[in-house]
Amino acid sequence: MFAAKEKERPPKRSFAYIKNKIYRDRLYYLMFLPVAVMTILFYYLPMVGIRFAFYEYTPFKKEFVGLDNFKELFFGVMSKNFWRAFNNTLFLSIVNLILATIISVVLALLLNDLKSRKIRGGIQTILYLPHFMSWVVVSSIFLIILSPQGGFINNILGFFGTEPIYFMANKKWWVPVYLFICRWKDTGWGTIIYLAALTGLNPELYEAAEIDGAGKFKQALYVTLPGLMTTIITVFVLNLGKVLNIFESVFVLGNDQVKEVSDVISVMAYRIGMKGADYGMGTAIGLFKSVVGLVLVLITDEINKKIRGSSLL
Amino acid sequence: MNTKHRVFASLASVALLASLLSACGKSSDSSSSSSSESSSGTSSSSSAASSESDSVKKPESIKLMVDGTFLLKENGQDIIEKGYEDLYGIDLIINQPAHNEYYEKVDLAFTTGDIPDVLILDNRRYTSYAYNGALYDITDLYEKSEIKNNITDQGLIDAIRLDGRLYGIPGSRGNGTITYVRGDWMKKLGLQAPKNYDEFINMLRKFKNENPSGLAPNEVIPITAAGLVNTEYPLDIYLREFYWTATPDFVKRDGKWVDGMTQDDMKQALQRMHDAYAEGLIDPEIITNKTSTCRDKFNAGKVGAFNYWAGTWNLNLYNNTVPNVPDVEVTPIPSIKETYYIERPAVAVCITSACKNPEGVFKYFLSTLADGKEGQQLWTVGVEGKTYQKEADGSLTFMPTIQDPTKPFTKTWFEPTLLITKWAPNMKYDERITNSLSMFQSNMKIYPLPPYSKALSDYGSELNSIKAQYIANIVFGDYSVEDGIAAYQKEAASYVESILSELNG
Numbered sequence: 001m002f003a004a005k006e007k008e009r010p011p012k013r014s015f016a017y018i019k020n021k022i023y024r025d026r027l028y029y030l031m032f033l034p035v036a037v038m039t040i041l042f043y044y045l046p047m048v049g050i051r052f053a054f055y056e057y058t059p060f061k062k063e064f065v066g067l068d069n070f071k072e073l074f075f076g077v078m079s080k081n082f083w084r085a086f087n088n089t090l091f092l093s094i095v096n097l098i099l100a101t102i103i104s105v106v107l108a109l110l111l112n113d114l115k116s117r118k119i120r121g122g123i124q125t126i127l128y129l130p131h132f133m134s135w136v137v138v139s140s141i142f143l144i145i146l147s148p149q150g151g152f153i154n155n156i157l158g159f160f161g162t163e164p165i166y167f168m169a170n171k172k173w174w175v176p177v178y179l180f181i182c183r184w185k186d187t188g189w190g191t192i193i194y195l196a197a198l199t200g201l202n203p204e205l206y207e208a209a210e211i212d213g214a215g216k217f218k219q220a221l222y223v224t225l226p227g228l229m230t231t232i233i234t235v236f237v238l239n240l241g242k243v244l245n246i247f248e249s250v251f252v253l254g255n256d257q258v259k260e261v262s263d264v265i266s267v268m269a270y271r272i273g274m275k276g277a278d279y280g281m282g283t284a285i286g287l288f289k290s291v292v293g294l295v296l297v298l299i300t301d302e303i304n305k306k307i308r309g310s311s312l313l
Numbered sequence: 314m315n316t317k318h319r320v321f322a323s324l325a326s327v328a329l330l331a332s333l334l335s336a337c338g339k340s341s342d343s344s345s346s347s348s349s350e351s352s353s354g355t356s357s358s359s360s361a362a363s364s365e366s367d368s369v370k371k372p373e374s375i376k377l378m379v380d381g382t383f384l385l386k387e388n389g390q391d392i393i394e395k396g397y398e399d400l401y402g403i404d405l406i407i408n409q410p411a412h413n414e415y416y417e418k419v420d421l422a423f424t425t426g427d428i429p430d431v432l433i434l435d436n437r438r439y440t441s442y443a444y445n446g447a448l449y450d451i452t453d454l455y456e457k458s459e460i461k462n463n464i465t466d467q468g469l470i471d472a473i474r475l476d477g478r479l480y481g482i483p484g485s486r487g488n489g490t491i492t493y494v495r496g497d498w499m500k501k502l503g504l505q506a507p508k509n510y511d512e513f514i515n516m517l518r519k520f521k522n523e524n525p526s527g528l529a530p531n532e533v534i535p536i537t538a539a540g541l542v543n544t545e546y547p548l549d550i551y552l553r554e555f556y557w558t559a560t561p562d563f564v565k566r567d568g569k570w571v572d573g574m575t576q577d578d579m580k581q582a583l584q585r586m587h588d589a590y591a592e593g594l595i596d597p598e599i600i601t602n603k604t605s606t607c608r609d610k611f612n613a614g615k616v617g618a619f620n621y622w623a624g625t626w627n628l629n630l631y632n633n634t635v636p637n638v639p640d641v642e643v644t645p646i647p648s649i650k651e652t653y654y655i656e657r658p659a660v661a662v663c664i665t666s667a668c669k670n671p672e673g674v675f676k677y678f679l680s681t682l683a684d685g686k687e688g689q690q691l692w693t694v695g696v697e698g699k700t701y702q703k704e705a706d707g708s709l710t711f712m713p714t715i716q717d718p719t720k721p722f723t724k725t726w727f728e729p730t731l732l733i734t735k736w737a738p739n740m741k742y743d744e745r746i747t748n749s750l751s752m753f754q755s756n757m758k759i760y761p762l763p764p765y766s767k768a769l770s771d772y773g774s775e776l777n778s779i780k781a782q783y784i785a786n787i788v789f790g791d792y793s794v795e796d797g798i799a800a801y802q803k804e805a806a807s808y809v810e811s812i813l814s815e816l817n818g
Contacts, residue, residue, distance in 0.1 A: 057424070058424070059420045059421075059423035059424045059442075059445075059447065060423070060445040060446070060447060076807075077772060077807040077808055077811060078772070078775060080804060080807075081775055081778075081779070143598075143601055147598060148597050148598065149531070149532075149534075149597055149598060150532070164597075166597060166598070168601050169598075169600045169601060169785075169789065171791075255600045255601050255785070256540070256541070256542075256600055256778075256781040256782050256784070256785040257600045257782070257785040257786065257789055259778065259781075259782040260782065263778075268775075271774050271775065271778065272774065272775065274417050274420075275417070275774050276770075276771070276773070276774040276775075277417075277420035277424070278771060279424060
């Protein structure tokens with residue numbers, strides 16, 4: 001009789017159990033509701049637009065065309081331009097990402113070793129500032145600095161008797177200059193996560209390394225870098241997902257003369273989708289870009305799993 | 314969950330939900346207020362046109378989509394809106410996207426179905442929208458209307474007919490660009506306005522090598538432009554002294570459409586540009602220039618020649634340069650004998666096919682653009698006491714702008730100096746404006762509308778991008794003219810073939 005009175009707990013994973021759990025934590029769920037609504041509204045609902053990739057979607061026509069947009073891109077009239085833009089995107093993005101990772105880690109290590117907090121704070125502020133400038137402003141600054149007519153760099157070159165170089169309109173120079181400008185703008189910002197991760201490293205490891213006779217370089221190599229590796233890989237994988245999204249920087253720094261090396265997928269999608277009002281084709285290019293980004297992330301995660309034995313996704 | 318957690322969670326969730334709902338509420342509020350404005354606007358009385366009684370039903374409101382050529386919201390757009398309502402008793406609902414995004418927003422409006430009653434369209438879109446049935450055919454309405462008699466040059470109207478049909482009317486001429494040179498430099502060098510290409514090149518050389526302002530050759534920019542090719546139709550509007558009769562656009566030759574890029578005159582134009590660039594006569598930074606950078610360079614007193622809009626810009630260039638170069642003279646020159654200046658077909662004001670009362674909109678809106686009366690006055694000089702004032706001698710002068718009271722208005726929509734009707738406001742203009750306009754008009758050729766084909770619409774922007782790339786590559790010396798054109802033909806073959814097969818098909 002006593003046992004019959006005892007409230008029976010529903011088995012785990014049953015509907016009743018989940019319902020009870022949700023009811024018990026109802027206020028937390030209520031608190032999460034706005035986030036869920038926002039996520040659905042602004043992240044998932046717009047994905048319905050992916051269907052336009054399979055339409056001829058212009059101001060005058062909305063007609064389902066299946067895979068025709070993709071066939072046109074991969075094998076049609078536009079294919080040559082498309083594959084060139086694709087190759088440029090991959091090259092510029094991946095080189096930029098690798099440089100970003102290496103330079104940010106090295107800079108973070110150097111900053112971390114600064115003893116004076118005031119100096120470190122000052123340098124960090126100076127390094128972060130370019131990140132907050134718009135690409136249009138950055139482009140104007142570098143066009144002036146690199147101008148072949150009285151630009152700062154060409155004035156210095158002129159001092160050594162070198163002919164002025166039109167850096168922004170020279171195919172050989174444009175890529176290195178572009179990568180340099182990207183690093184100038186975002187390297188400081190990129191160090192933030194690594195600096196945060198460095199503060200979490202156990203100081204006893206450094207003391208032990210010092211007792212074992214390791215100098216600063218060896219400490220960085222055998223203590224700091226292994227300690228940072230998870231963060232480095234996480235940041236790398238996260239950035240890899242966005243790697244094909246370069247748009248603004250190329251849009252403002254590119255020009256007709258260097259299009260062969262500067263035309264990228266996002267700019268092409270903008271030209272066709274927005275300027276040419278071929279929204280179907282623009283969406284198809286965007287969708288292809290997203291799929292490639294996803295594949296890159298999955299491959300990197302798989303490699304990471306093989307090397308480190310754990311997945312980040 | 315303990316009590317503290319519950320209380321905190323309740324408060325936080327209520328606050329977050331409230332902020333979310335208030336954001337949604339704001340947008341619905343604004344939309345409802347705009348619709349109520351519209352309905353209240355329709356009830357106001359009319360004056361000018363209400364006395365006319367005929368079968369055409371007067372619209373209660375008109376949705377107008379315009380670019381930044383119309384008076385901006387922050388500079389008193391409401392004055393014009395109210396002025397229109399006072400005249401005709403119609404609520405004018407203006408949608409004015411940012412000037413540089415206008416055509417993207419027009420395309421989006423048609424794609425999403427949020428289509429205005431009236432909008433302005435440039436040459437390329439006018440053709441494309443008309444052929445796709447997005448515009449109302451106003452031919453019959455125009456032929457029967459009074460405004461036909463008001464328009465002085467029917468050639469301007471004929472220039473925007475498509476297969477004889479009319480889909481819009483211009484509020485002003487299309488205008489074009491003229492070459493301005495430093496008149497003070499010419500005087501000091503003892504030069505006359507160049508009559509042919511050789512004299513023009515000689516003038517640029519003298520600007521560079523014997524600069525009268527004492528600038529070193531590497532400091533002078535003999536001629537500047539915002540790119541070697543224009544980004545919109547007509548592609549060859551700038552650098553006229555180099556293009557001559559050539560154009561990179563598709564062009565009709567001997568009754569057949571051809572790719573202008575591969576024609577002999579284009580090859581010669583590319584050679585001229587290449588030679589002048591190599592000699593340092595063309596701005597070394599031409600490829601990264603924007604029109605604003607060209608103007609800045611001109612204003613700084615470094616530029617000898619600059620091809621830019623005829624009319625008001627002559628005065629603007631002078632006013633902006635004189636603080637840096639007090640003795641500057643900004644002199645327009647006639648076109649050299651090998652070429653002509655280009656007047657674009659005028660930007661057309663069109664009624665869309667989605668408009669429910671096109672006859673009413675034609676009568677109460679489009680007709681006012683060339684009525685020679687209060688309508689045209691509103692669209693050019695605005696409202697008395699707000700945007701312009703009457704002087705004792707009866708002439709009109711613009712009042713200071715709202716945004717910058719140190720500068721007067723120059724127009725409300727259409728430039729008073731570019732009107733296409735017998736009527737023009739009684740205003741006095743600086744002679745720089747009138748001189749450059751009359752010189753332009755006696756040295757120009759009105760270009761036809763661009764052709765239309767589905768392939769051109771699909772591939773036009775990509776093909777133009779390829780053309781611009783090869784023009785730059787050739788001029789900068791990456792290719793010889795022959796090799797560059799051959800490489801272009803190889804890369805652009807599939808685009809050009811599909812476009813030409815449709816145009817000539």
